[in-house]
Amino acid sequence: MEGNPTGCVGLADYLGWDWKSKAGLPIVNVPGCPVQPDNFMETVLYLLYQVAGLAPMIPLDAQLRPTWLFGSTVHDGCDRAGSYEQGDFATRYGSPKCIVKLGCWGPVVNCNVPKRGWMAGIGGCPNVGGICIGCTMPGFPDKFMPFMDEPPGAKLSSSAIGIYGQAIRALRSMTNATVNKEPKWRHSRAELTTGYHSNSY
Amino acid sequence: MEGNPTGCVGLADYLGWDWKSKAGLPIVNVPGCPVQPDNFMETVLYLLYQVAGLAPMIPLDAQLRPTWLFGSTVHDGCDRAGSYEQGDFATRYGSPKCIVKLGCWGPVVNCNVPKRGWMAGIGGCPNVGGICIGCTMPGFPDKFMPFMDEPPGAKLSSSAIGIYGQAIRALRSMTNATVNKEPKWRHSRAELTTGYHSNSY
Amino acid sequence: MATITASRAEEDAQKSQLVEMNWDPITRIVGSLGIFTKIDFGKRKVAECHSTSSIFRGYSIFMKGKDPRDAHFITSRICGICGDNHATCATYAQNMAFGVRPPAMAEWIVNLGEAAEYMFDHNIFQDNLVGVDFCEKMVKETNPGVWEKAEKTRAPHEELHGYRTIGDIMKALNPFTGAFYIEALQVSRMTREMFCLMEGRHVHPSTLYPGGVGTVPTVQLFTDYIVRLMKYVEFMKKVVPLHDDLFDFFYEALPGYEEVGRRRILLGCWGSFNNPDVCDYTYAKMTDWGRGMYVTPGVIVDGKLVTTDLVDINLNIRILLGSSYYDDWQNAQTFVQKDPLGNPVDQRHPWNQSTFPKPQKRDFKEKYTWVMSPRWYDKRTGDYLALDTGGGPIARFWATALAGIVDIGYIKATGHSVKIYLPKTTSKPEVEFEWHIPKWSNAIERDRARTYFQAYAAAAALYFAEQALAELHAGRTRTWNDFKVPEEAIGCGFHEAVRGVLSHHVVIRDHKIANYHPYPPTPWNANPRDCYGTPGPYEDAVQNTPIFEENGPDKFKGIDIMRAVRSFDPCLPCGVHMYLGNGKVLETHHSPMFGAVPQAG
């Protein structure tokens, strides 16, 4: 978080992204704020299988997230995408339509929550009317704020819905790549680079 | 069903679509083959509220289906619509993409199953890889067969994904209106008009 | 020819003692099964029984001319209880007709779905319907002496299931209030979720297709299944000893109870759970891949395994008339002269059947039901055997045990028994159960086998899940192979519906369905006297049933007859109407509502 006086970082930022345990296990990130409970337990179970020799090395993406959980975007699994596709966007919260113009970052965020629901298939984010604020992404929260504005990438693609699908997907993956990057102040160095200045307040 | 020697019909076809009980209650159809269990119990509960004077007349569409359950299409609530919108269609069953080209009637079928799931948010139809065969529709099954061919309306709109959203929606509602009509042989008259001829077999 | 059960003339007891009692309908599901009996209260036995069905559907008629790819979608709708068994069996027949072999992953997914179906349906039927016939309230009303004994009898396996006496078990079975009744009902939600994970929807699957499945195989899919499965495995460690205690007690408390629902050992099992390593769906290799199934197909006559060969099983199916409301098709079109191996196919075989409905008045001396009489021709003796399914599990166990083929770690068929190994779970250690071939084919053993088969299905699912995960980890995630519908073809599918044998036979001409005949378990069990006078299994089993109930005709509940019929799992029995012969209603009750206020009707 920009301005954070503690400069706290995640485990991979601290130990290094290519850190491996003595048993050869990498750091596994199961992101989400909070993490979807079944995503977490399922990852633990996978690692138990792996340790027992019943599964190969856990498949992770470049951000060390399990690929089967974080391989698709929120939009890919969102049951409101039908309204997106029809160019039929919500203009106020509480509408059952696609809320991308109200701040939802779904099209560029890697997360399975709308598809899986939050608990026993109940709840979630854009599928139940909550804008996706990107909490599974390395760039969270700074790159997604202010949350309630339409994301710049989404603005482009939601007005470009007339363009051929291939083009849209290319556009998406660019934006997706951007928010999958770490903010510059996440590192294990001693100096504090979040923009916090103790004398500024 | 075409060719059915029994000529069986639904309650509204038999009693008449404007039939009312002595208490002024209409026939309420909760379609689905089978009906989604929560949809059924929820409708019963609504009617109990209504009978107790705690709710107004149950809101029904022209097919006597509760509007809050059957007001949207399968596609409107499908978490694979994002792939439809990107023109990225599955070419074989088992793909996580939109299966409209494999026979899914979702875009023109009124049903909340992909949104609600089948049991405790688990299962469903196109959301889990099963083509929608239109089992909540008056035209079911005849107007949707053969099931595994791409629906003619969908073929049109899935290739027309480049067209402006408004146009697509207009196209949809036409097809949607068609399949919401009864097959001609559903009636309460004595003669059998399903196309069955006892001497033909 | 020849009747195969010991023939029994209608005995003429004292007129005052012979009371006609009818249960119609005996099920809530399409089929409207009715059991018409005459009971000899003098000799305390059933003198005569007819099984009837008052409904006609017409599936084999309106399937004609349809696209063959639609077969599994349409035939799933035959049944609101075991629709998925029909859909699965139809895809087996389609695969053969279209010449397509699904990827292994698809077979594991189907096997996991069908295993969940067995776990679900046997559980809810056994513990929420059969159980009511054995609960405190029912036993108190029908056999007060047995109830007194039950209260005093310690349960041998108390340490495994937690109930001190047999009476405590019976109390736990009381509908809506019994602890075990409630627990079983909750478990049934979980198994249905397992089913929906694999096949999309219950009871008509959305994700089954010829050539494979539409389900997307992921770590999440199998994890979600396995976490529920492990809870079921733990539940089984309680359920099996609980039912053993209950059923053993009945033999002890009511000497001679083995005669209830007993009939000659004539069991059919068409096999379940295809093995993708060997199953290529070709008719030519059906003998081999049939024997590769994880429940072995077989026909058991008087305790001997006559065959395990699906080709043999297939060719000797005969559909007889005699007491059914149809015209004969002996001289109608012959669709299949020879099977793909060159064997001749009988005109009374499902491939060649034509359906000519002929509605008429019910007459027990003539025609009295819409059910035909499926028989299995025993070429050794020339008998047309009225095989029953025993409600499914007893036949599956018997065939699997005698064949001695299945050996997958969690399950081992020994030639005389079946061992089931359940691993450690949250709060219970690992357990090995062993199903032994019983002395009788009767009500109690049909019910006992059902419980053991729940454990069998769970054990098999553990194996299937491991195999599926291995495929997934190896990156083989394809679930469907493409095919073309041939201009002309035939196909057959063999499966086990929850309550017994299921076959689908299809003939394709001009890319369309020319003939289609599904044979689910109920026609095998509920059929009437055939043209040779051989009664169907229900008729046969009920006619042999002695009456242990202590009530006379006035308060008669017919509990022994109900236990006999229910042991066959006639879909989901729910409504029971009881009439006195002279047309007066004696009593009406709905067994799942037993304990609630009885309703006249």
Place this chain on the structure above:
Amino acid sequence: MATITASRAEEDAQKSQLVEMNWDPITRIVGSLGIFTKIDFGKRKVAECHSTSSIFRGYSIFMKGKDPRDAHFITSRICGICGDNHATCATYAQNMAFGVRPPAMAEWIVNLGEAAEYMFDHNIFQDNLVGVDFCEKMVKETNPGVWEKAEKTRAPHEELHGYRTIGDIMKALNPFTGAFYIEALQVSRMTREMFCLMEGRHVHPSTLYPGGVGTVPTVQLFTDYIVRLMKYVEFMKKVVPLHDDLFDFFYEALPGYEEVGRRRILLGCWGSFNNPDVCDYTYAKMTDWGRGMYVTPGVIVDGKLVTTDLVDINLNIRILLGSSYYDDWQNAQTFVQKDPLGNPVDQRHPWNQSTFPKPQKRDFKEKYTWVMSPRWYDKRTGDYLALDTGGGPIARFWATALAGIVDIGYIKATGHSVKIYLPKTTSKPEVEFEWHIPKWSNAIERDRARTYFQAYAAAAALYFAEQALAELHAGRTRTWNDFKVPEEAIGCGFHEAVRGVLSHHVVIRDHKIANYHPYPPTPWNANPRDCYGTPGPYEDAVQNTPIFEENGPDKFKGIDIMRAVRSFDPCLPCGVHMYLGNGKVLETHHSPMFGAVPQAG
């Protein structure tokens, strides 16, 4: 000024009897609460107690400069247990600052979500954490005599909860194996589902916004909620009498137990559940709409209700230093001179607070914690009152009861008690519970109130669901009203987090957040001695606690101290470390794992 608790000099008992015992951390959640005590085993009482927190977050610092609309999203992340309470409270403050009044439907949805949160969190804390302190295994180890008595004591309400003796209740509370422990854990899933229906996700809601909610109100939404709620209502009919029996028994079995965790009655409640008929979020009308809340705000001093006016409550909040690791802001910027009514705002008020962290070594004579000391200025006496929240429910009940305002059919405040009416459910008749103002503010009564408040939340939810359905049936389904972020504004939100008072204060300048201070319950309860020497509530309550545990220093578990601290619901207590003064670890255990193998560490 002046300390408000009876001041207590450190008594110098025999050196050999005075043992230093520390529990650090006492919670698993951010905050790392540590309780450092000196226990006098001679006099069997606690001689001294310090409450510390070893972690600093910096929220009030990095909130500066952010978009004010982001406040609820960010502040939700303050806590992984009650994030939704923060989000809700933040939207209240935003609504005031932005001048927006949400549609009534939105308020009902938020109320239903927050009611579900109370039902969820109180349930899991009470029955899966507090309960363990009262379970068979714990009581056997700490007070064997009490256990013997419990086994022989009949439970007065056996017919309502099904447990014959108090010992049976204690057995049912055993972690992981006790029947009630397991049932409560399962219920907690259901209440969390209820929460997710309304607020999207637990624990950081996705559907809350300033101006309303994004949840789509449908018959399905409320039906899905109500079916779960009715199960919880049924559960409450068992839980309330069960806990009454358990807590009453402790008073009886251990005379003097009312002194455990007892302190002067100094309770704060900031009110919960806004009433959309009156709540317009303007500061000008806050007095009125605050009194319209369905849990009445109030400050109770020595059993008297000093105020129910949110303006009064707001203006008299003071943040003191004294033992905290911060530099003072007395001479820093003043953000708000006067409130919108023209009342002066103190420099020590959250609106004017500046945060200057100053990390340093822990020194119990000087600075020893990151927690500041919130106080409430009592203008009648000039005291800076160290109000506690009593873990939430006791303060909410006390204020609501004395105010006598709430009267919604399912709940009625009488002026001296609160009546809760629960309607008929599946298997239990309707029930009326009545919470009476207790004699003491102590551990047992805090715990008892928690149970009753679970029933209160369920009863309130029944009312909210009816109101929401009425809105829905009337067609008023709008859930959000638009707003503009003003260039300059101030706002405050008052709410009850699960474990007590919660306030958010925001100052907006140039459309950005210029100052933001959230005050959740834990700073109120866990704070250190302030600049006047007044100890914080934990310190105070623990210092007053006599030791009933039968173990000496060697096997000491500190159960009475744990019960005292846990009664305040210090987030979710989980890890408990215990040290002897000389640095040697006496014992370590994690209470939710109590019964499992203890781990050194």
